[in-house]
Amino acid sequence: MKVDxxxxxxxxxxxxxxxxxxxxxxxxxxxxxxxPGTFNIQRYAALVEIYPYVVRMVxxxxxxxxxxxxxxxxxxxxxxxxxxxxxxxxxxxxxLNIVQRAVDSQxxxxxxxxxxAAGHLACRLGNSFLQVSRTTCRRHLxxxxxxxxxxxxxxxxxxxxxxxxxxxxxxxxLEEHQGAFGFSSAAWEGLxxxxxxxxxxxxxxxxxxxxxxxxxxxxxGILFALLTTIPIMIQYSGVNTxxxxxxxxxxxxxxxxxxxxLRDLSTQPQHRKELVAGDLGPYIYKxxxxxxxxLGPYALSFRETRRLYIxxxxxxxxxxxxxxxxxxxxxxxxxxxxxxxxxxVSLASLNVIQESVSxxxxxxxxxxxxxxxxxxxxxxxxSLYKLDEIENRVKDGNTHFLENTLSLSDGIxxxxxxxxxxxxxxxxxxxxxxxxxxxxxxxxxxxxxNGSGKSTILKLLARLYDPTExxxxxDGKDIQTLVLADLRRSIAVLFQDYTHFxxxxxxxxxxxxxxxxxxxxxxxxxxxxxxxxxxxxxLPEGFDTYLQRPREARDMFVNLPPEMDTLFGKKIQNxxxxxxxxxxxxxxxxxxxxxxxRLALSRTFMRTLNPESHIGLLLFDEPSASLDPEAEHDLFxxxxxxxxxxxxxxxxxxxxxxxxxxxLILYIKMSETIESGTHDELLAKGGGxxxxxxxxxxxxx
Ligand SMILES: Nc1ncnc2c1ncn2[C@@H]1O[C@H](COP(=O)(O)OP(=O)(O)OP(=O)(O)O)[C@@H](O)[C@H]1O
Numbered sequence: 086m087k088v089d090x091x092x093x094x095x096x097x098x099x100x101x102x103x104x105x106x107x108x109x110x111x112x113x114x115x116x117x118x119x120x121p122g123t124f125n126i127q128r129y130a131a132l133v134e135i136y137p138y139v140v141r142m143v144x145x146x147x148x149x150x151x152x153x154x155x156x157x158x159x160x161x162x163x164x165x166x167x168x169x170x171x172x173x174x175x176x177x178x179x180x181l182n183i184v185q186r187a188v189d190s191q192x193x194x195x196x197x198x199x200x201x202a203a204g205h206l207a208c209r210l211g212n213s214f215l216q217v218s219r220t221t222c223r224r225h226l227x228x229x230x231x232x233x234x235x236x237x238x239x240x241x242x243x244x245x246x247x248x249x250x251x252x253x254x255x256x257x258x259l260e261e262h263q264g265a266f267g268f269s270s271a272a273w274e275g276l277x278x279x280x281x282x283x284x285x286x287x288x289x290x291x292x293x294x295x296x297x298x299x300x301x302x303x304x305x306g307i308l309f310a311l312l313t314t315i316p317i318m319i320q321y322s323g324v325n326t327x328x329x330x331x332x333x334x335x336x337x338x339x340x341x342x343x344x345x346x347l348r349d350l351s352t353q354p355q356h357r358k359e360l361v362a363g364d365l366g367p368y369i370y371k372x373x374x375x376x377x378x379x380l381g382p383y384a385l386s387f388r389e390t391r392r393l394y395i396x397x398x399x400x401x402x403x404x405x406x407x408x409x410x411x412x413x414x415x416x417x418x419x420x421x422x423x424x425x426x427x428x429x430v431s432l433a434s435l436n437v438i439q440e441s442v443s444x445x446x447x448x449x450x451x452x453x454x455x456x457x458x459x460x461x462x463x464x465x466x467x468s469l470y471k472l473d474e475i476e477n478r479v480k481d482g483n484t485h486f487l488e489n490t491l492s493l494s495d496g497i498x499x500x501x502x503x504x505x506x507x508x509x510x511x512x513x514x515x516x517x518x519x520x521x522x523x524x525x526x527x528x529x530x531x532x533x534x535n536g537s538g539k540s541t542i543l544k545l546l547a548r549l550y551d552p553t554e555x556x557x558x559x560d561g562k563d564i565q566t567l568v569l570a571d572l573r574r575s576i577a578v579l580f581q582d583y584t585h586f587x588x589x590x591x592x593x594x595x596x597x598x599x600x601x602x603x604x605x606x607x608x609x610x611x612x613x614x615x616x617x618x619x620x621x622x623x624l625p626e627g628f629d630t631y632l633q634r635p636r637e638a639r640d641m642f643v644n645l646p647p648e649m650d651t652l653f654g655k656k657i658q659n660x661x662x663x664x665x666x667x668x669x670x671x672x673x674x675x676x677x678x679x680x681x682x683r684l685a686l687s688r689t690f691m692r693t694l695n696p697e698s699h700i701g702l703l704l705f706d707e708p709s710a711s712l713d714p715e716a717e718h719d720l721f722x723x724x725x726x727x728x729x730x731x732x733x734x735x736x737x738x739x740x741x742x743x744x745x746x747x748x749l750i751l752y753i754k755m756s757e758t759i760e761s762g763t764h765d766e767l768l769a770k771g772g773g774x775x776x777x778x779x780x781x782x783x784x785x786x
Contacts, residue, residue, distance in 0.1 A: 091331055105383045105390045106338040112331035132460060138467040142276055145233070152229050159222045160280065166215040167284040169208055171291035174441060176205040178299035223277070230273050234469070238262050241472035247549040248478040248509045255475055261468050272469040275462030282459050285452045292445050299441070310442045312416060334387045341384050344376040478509075479551055479569070484562055486571035487699050496526035496732035497559050497575065497701040499546065504555035506541060515541045517756045518555070523749055525560075525701075526729045530744050531736045532774065533753035539736035540581055542753075543704045546734065547578050559702075575699050577692040581706040581736070583685040587635040590621055591628035593684060597691025598698060607694050614694075614723055615687025616716050620680045632676065678711035686720065693727070703733045710738075717742060740778045750774060 093099050093110040102109045147153045179201045187193045242250075242259065249255055262271055300306035336342065350356050351369050360366060377384075385393070499522065506516040516538045523529045531539045544550055545557060548564055557564040564572065577597070586593050594611050595602035608628065612618045624630045676684075686708060693700050703724075709717040721742050724733060735743060744750055745764045752760040752767065752774040760772050767774040 091333070093333060102394075104334075104394050105385055106336050106341040106380065107387050107390050108335050108337065109394075110333045110335070132463055135460075135463045135467045138470050139276065139279065139463060141470060142272060142466050146226075146230055146276075149229055149233050152226065155222060155226050155229070159219065159226060162215050162219045162222060163280055163284050164287060166212070166219060167288040168291055169212050169215065170288055171295045173205065173208040173212070174292055174295045174299070176201055176208060177441065178295065178302075180205065181299070182302065227273070234273060237469070238472070241475075244477070245475065246477040246479040247544075249475060251509065258468060258472060258475065261465060262472065271462070271465040275459075275464075275466045278455075278459050278462040282452060282455050285448060285455070289445070289448050289452065292448070296441060296445055309416075314442060314446045334391075336387070338380070338384070340376050340380055344373060344380065344384070347373045347376070479548060480565070481569045482564075482566040482572075483568060484566045486559070486562070486567045486575060494701070494730060496730065498525045498561065499523040499529075499702070499732065499734070500558040500561075501542070502556045502558065504545065504552045504557060506538075506545060506550065507553050508541075508550070514553075514756055516545075516552075519753070519756075519758050520555075521749075521751055521758055521761055523732060523734065526732055527748040528725070528728050528733045528743075528746065529735070529749040529751065530747040531734065531751045531753060532738070532740065532744065532777065534777075537753045538756045539753060540706050543578065543580075543706050543734060543736060546702070546704055547576055548572060576702045576704060577689050577700050578704040579685060579689040579706060579708050581710070583682075583688075585632055585681060585684065587633050588631070589628065590624070590630050590632065590684065594687045594691050597688035598695050601691075601695055607691065610694055611691035612687045614690040615683050615685075616712075616719060617680070617683035617687045620676065620683055679713060679716065682708070682711040683716070693731070701731060703727065703731050705733070705735045707736055707738070709742075721746070740781050744778075752777075 091099065091110075091112055093101070098113055100111045100113050102111070143156075146156055180198075183194070183198055183201065241262075245255070296310075300310050347369050350360065351366075351373070360369070383390075383393075501519050501521050504516055504519045505514055507514050519538070519542070531542055533539055545552060546564075548569065551565060559567065559572070586596065588596070591605070591608050592602060594608050594615075594617075595604065597611060598607070601607050605628075609618070612621055612628075621627055621630070689703070689705070689708075692698065693703070705724075709720055712720065717739075725746055727733065735747075737743060747764065749761060750764060750767055751758050752772070754773055760767055760770060760774050762770070764778075768778065769775075
């Protein structure tokens, strides 16, 4: 269960334990938790808050095609299944009575015995049948429901803007539902868990009434029931082996961190080139061994450490409680010796009583224990629906920007007025009091050293973030008042850290203009403009190539002969496991950085090709960083032709090719615009821009 606050400094609420190289900070459970039952009862009480979400989910499930009859059938089977043990117990009781009566009167009613035995067998058969039907029904429900919730979660992800998505709390919220991309959704599992608990409760209630009835008919039945129940209850409520629900585990041991760093360096594919080229292998191995020696065998990951910690809890206690299970038989033996006349009729009946009571007690205890997992599971239903309520930080405006599309055909005018910006959760300013104006259809290049704020300007123009202070105007309108969809439809951006989507190359380019994502001619034209045609044509599957398959759809090749390298006419990529973070890197895809950049450029050009598109502003962040000089020259040639019809803003480190043709250069240093003007004007000024230009020019002399 989540806790409201967690302050590791507060010794009253957080307990600190040193475990190997880890510092474990556990939220202390309230004292009343140690009174058996109370904490789990509190957990059940907390479910009241989740109830409306469960109802909503049930309603949603009912509305899905085919789900209403399936769900109703599933509920019916589940409930019938939970009644059967009571019926079965009743038949056992009847059998017991028959035996007792037979012993007392030395007389057996054969017909009645056959009837009861048949009923008992029918219960067993019914049980198996219901179990199979329930599993089949559940399998079909799983498929329909998971399909629906996969789409729900994709929607919950797609609607979030950058700052909201980057918020670590939102990330945690989203991660809770990552399982939904696999087969099963956590929320649906939660609902199934709730149904199972309901089933257990029904089972307990019906079994209880039959059991009481049965025990009343037996001499000393209630006494033996109690003797059987008590040790089980003590056994399960007395030993608490889990660590607290809320905890933080931190490792500050630098040697441990370094040891794992070396391990990752040696195992992760993205480091292989440097490892081989620098002959780092022997060094890494030696260092790793000496750190292992220094830290000893108990320097383990937290998961392993935690397992060790939990298994250290006294195991002998549970052995002692197991012995308690023998108490009823011992008491029976004593009573047999002291007062044989009071004994129940036979040892057989004692066994039946003990087994029935044990299984009943365990079931009751299971319901009590299930409070923990049930409340966790049901929480995920609530958090699934809460995903839809996460508020975006970049608020939508209400001024339509695409109304006058004619005016966009000359480009968009830009003005930054005293703009300052800090990234969310950063202390330092990425931009400070920046002001400049770019007229419609002009070509502007922002230059400056690393980290001076060039990319940030482009991100603010695309309204990925809002300025902390100051205002940005597009065609004289405050950017924050514009309808976001309109704004984004009028801009094409190529980011410096572009990624390749896990789709075919054609779709990767096509998605530059989602309305024409499958327009082959336009895709080919875009590839031509991005300089990617040759790159794509040399790939065996051309435009249909998947540079990375999505993780869930990757081919798996396990235990194939080592010499086998093709299957179904395709090359087998044995490195099936790729690092997720680096999956967009060119070295994972088999294309060079420049080739990847051409693909990314093609996607940006795709956006400008549609005659109905209203792109008035093109933003390029280092578009030629990985291109060779010829490709760079061709690219800028093509882009210059768009001048007059589109406003273009480039960020670049490179001078010459582009800056010489720019209508405006913004030289930015330490997050502030220092100089602005044309290439000649800034050279004549002899300031920062001229100094940077001369450094580059000298390199070619
Ligand atoms: N997502 C982020 N969160 C926090 N700080 C960031 C983020 N992105 C950039 N910064 C910081 O903002 C400042 C400006 O970064 P920006 O990427 O705009 O610089 P740049 O001029 O484009 O650099 P480069 O030439 O290296 O691409 C830098 O100090 C950078 O560390």
